[in-house]
Amino acid sequence: MTSTKQKILDTSLALFNKQGERNVTTNHIAEALGISPGNLYYHYRNKGVIVSALFDRYQAQLLTALEAPQEAMNWRVKVYYFESLLASMWQFRFFHRDLSHLLHADPELARRYRAFVQAVTDRGAVIFGALRDSGIIEVDDEQLQGLMVNTWIIMSSWASLVHGLRPDAAGDEALDERLMRHGIYQMICLEEPFLTGEAREHLEEMRARYRGADVTTSLLLGLPETAEEKAG
Amino acid sequence: MTSTKQKILDTSLALFNKQGERNVTTNHIAEALGISPGNLYYHYRNKGVIVSALFDRYQAQLLTALEAPQEAMNWRVKVYYFESLLASMWQFRFFHRDLSHLLHADPELARRYRAFVQAVTDRGAVIFGALRDSGIIEVDDEQLQGLMVNTWIIMSSWASLVHGLRPDAAGDEALDERLMRHGIYQMICLEEPFLTGEAREHLEEMRARYRGADVTTSLLLGLPETAEEKAG
DNA sequence: TGACTCCTAGAGTAATTACTCTAAAAATCA
DNA sequence: TGATTTTTAGAGTAATTACTCTAGGAGTCA
Numbered sequence: 001m002t003s004t005k006q007k008i009l010d011t012s013l014a015l016f017n018k019q020g021e022r023n024v025t026t027n028h029i030a031e032a033l034g035i036s037p038g039n040l041y042y043h044y045r046n047k048g049v050i051v052s053a054l055f056d057r058y059q060a061q062l063l064t065a066l067e068a069p070q071e072a073m074n075w076r077v078k079v080y081y082f083e084s085l086l087a088s089m090w091q092f093r094f095f096h097r098d099l100s101h102l103l104h105a106d107p108e109l110a111r112r113y114r115a116f117v118q119a120v121t122d123r124g125a126v127i128f129g130a131l132r133d134s135g136i137i138e139v140d141d142e143q144l145q146g147l148m149v150n151t152w153i154i155m156s157s158w159a160s161l162v163h164g165l166r167p168d169a170a171g172d173e174a175l176d177e178r179l180m181r182h183g184i185y186q187m188i189c190l191e192e193p194f195l196t197g198e199a200r201e202h203l204e205e206m207r208a209r210y211r212g213a214d215v216t217t218s219l220l221l222g223l224p225e226t227a228e229e230k231a232g
Numbered sequence: 233m234t235s236t237k238q239k240i241l242d243t244s245l246a247l248f249n250k251q252g253e254r255n256v257t258t259n260h261i262a263e264a265l266g267i268s269p270g271n272l273y274y275h276y277r278n279k280g281v282i283v284s285a286l287f288d289r290y291q292a293q294l295l296t297a298l299e300a301p302q303e304a305m306n307w308r309v310k311v312y313y314f315e316s317l318l319a320s321m322w323q324f325r326f327f328h329r330d331l332s333h334l335l336h337a338d339p340e341l342a343r344r345y346r347a348f349v350q351a352v353t354d355r356g357a358v359i360f361g362a363l364r365d366s367g368i369i370e371v372d373d374e375q376l377q378g379l380m381v382n383t384w385i386i387m388s389s390w391a392s393l394v395h396g397l398r399p400d401a402a403g404d405e406a407l408d409e410r411l412m413r414h415g416i417y418q419m420i421c422l423e424e425p426f427l428t429g430e431a432r433e434h435l436e437e438m439r440a441r442y443r444g445a446d447v448t449t450s451l452l453l454g455l456p457e458t459a460e461e462k463a464g
Numbered sequence: 465t466g467a468c469t470c471c472t473a474g475a476g477t478a479a480t481t482a483c484t485c486t487a488a489a490a491a492t493c494a
Numbered sequence: 495t496g497a498t499t500t501t502t503a504g505a506g507t508a509a510t511t512a513c514t515c516t517a518g519g520a521g522t523c524a
Binding site for chain 3: 495496497498499500501502503504505506507508509510511512513514515516517518519520521522523524
Binding site: 025026027037038041045046047 | 510511512513514515516
């Protein structure tokens with residue numbers, strides 16, 4: 001028996017992800033829950049604090065996923081990082097999708113977001129450093145820095161990109177999952193040139209595991225991928 | 233003497249870039265121009281067609297910038313591509329920043345946007361192919377595909393990223409320019425591992441030319457960069 | 465039972481905003 | 495000049511939407 005307060009967050013998140021924060025009114029949220037608007041406002045005094053509470057969740061989840069590795073780094077641990085990070089960002093994808101508006105509407109959230117990115121890049125640097133120390137990637141300091149920034153961009157934009165190109169994926173869970181995982185594939189492409197040793201040996205295995213389609217852009221652009229689809 | 237119709241587009245673009253499409257009402261646009269709302273609606277029957285007209289401009293400009301190279305590819309031409317592409321995207325940065333909402337609000341625009349991305353990736357493939365044929369980069373087909381998708385992500389997200397992290401840059405033209413150019417630096421980081429021959433020899437020169445700061449994340453996160461700034 | 469607190473309902477409001485309508489000024493043309 | 499078309503103004507409207515307010519149910523503890 002989850003509380004009304006929690007259910008409001010869950011439902012808001014689901015609706016925000018599906019329709020975008022701008023298109024979800026507080027009345028919609030209440031209706032989806034079968035409660036009154038007044039009830040909703042009893043628990044959250046305005047829409048902004050719902051968004052803010054969701055950001056709390058998102059932030060906590062992502063920073064946890066970014067905690068420095070306990071054990072020695074290896075290519076399996078690395079993949080685990082990629083996967084859990086992208087999964088969290090996917091779960092709260094409305095946030096990056098509507099980032100510009102959300103930050104504009106709430107300066108305090110904007111401040112917190114910047115601190116959050118700071119924390120993410122700090123922890124990211126630790127992780128990439130560990131990857132280097134473990135001989136998984138071979139990079140100099142400047143390359144590491146560039147790689148990290150680009151990784152953050154890909155990660156934080158992936159859901160938006162997919163949403164813009166494949167709005168039809170909403171509701172199709174299998175396709176949704178496939179598109180999400182292809183984001184990991186793009187992250188693999190990003191670091192592939194720097195892979196060394198054992199990690200490089202497993203490159204093709206990793207690629208195959210996350211590649212969403214034979215032809216990347218077909219998946220992203222929603223073009224037919226197989227001969228049958230083309231025929232049908 | 234530019235026509236009112238053109239001036240409406242110019243002003244809308246400026247306001248959209250500065251404040252975000254959602255936060256700019258038709259009345260604001262009219263007021264900024266010193267004309268009446270009625271006048272504005274005489275020229276554009278609703279707000280959507282203004283956005284749509286701006287997309288026309290953006291699309292035309294970007295696809296022109298993506299035309300296949302006439303002459304043989306060399307590293308200078310390549311840099312020219314990067315710079316003119318990112319400049320165009322920067323000029324219309326409101327578009328990618330509010331993409332999710334804009335596409336949601338106008339299914340026809342969404343359709344056109346997808347065709348646009350299709351055209352961009354088609355032309356992008358030609359250009360990256362030319363880079364490979366000219367011996368500037370060394371990549372196999374899969375790497376080329378991954379590189380191109382990642383390049384598009386970085387390019388199309390750069391303005392949003394910057395806006396989220398450095399809202400203070402609005403109004404400071406020098407800083408604005410510097411942040412934009414650092415996007416090119418990130419693109420250089422992206423393809424750096426694949427550079428060969430003469431292009432690689434000019435790598436450091438290129439990096440220095442576009443690098444916005446000694447420490448990348450300082451620029452992005454707005455941290456003090458120099459000893460004086462730290463002291464002050 | 466009664467008192468007290470938490471939770472809920474739902475009608476209603478104030479503010480915003482995209483957009484309309486009428487009418488008149490300005491430009492164009494016969 | 496007069497007729498016609500293009501362009502402009504600006505008051506006004508309908509719809510949306512975040513949010514309020516009052517009143518009452520439901521659980522808890524004396």
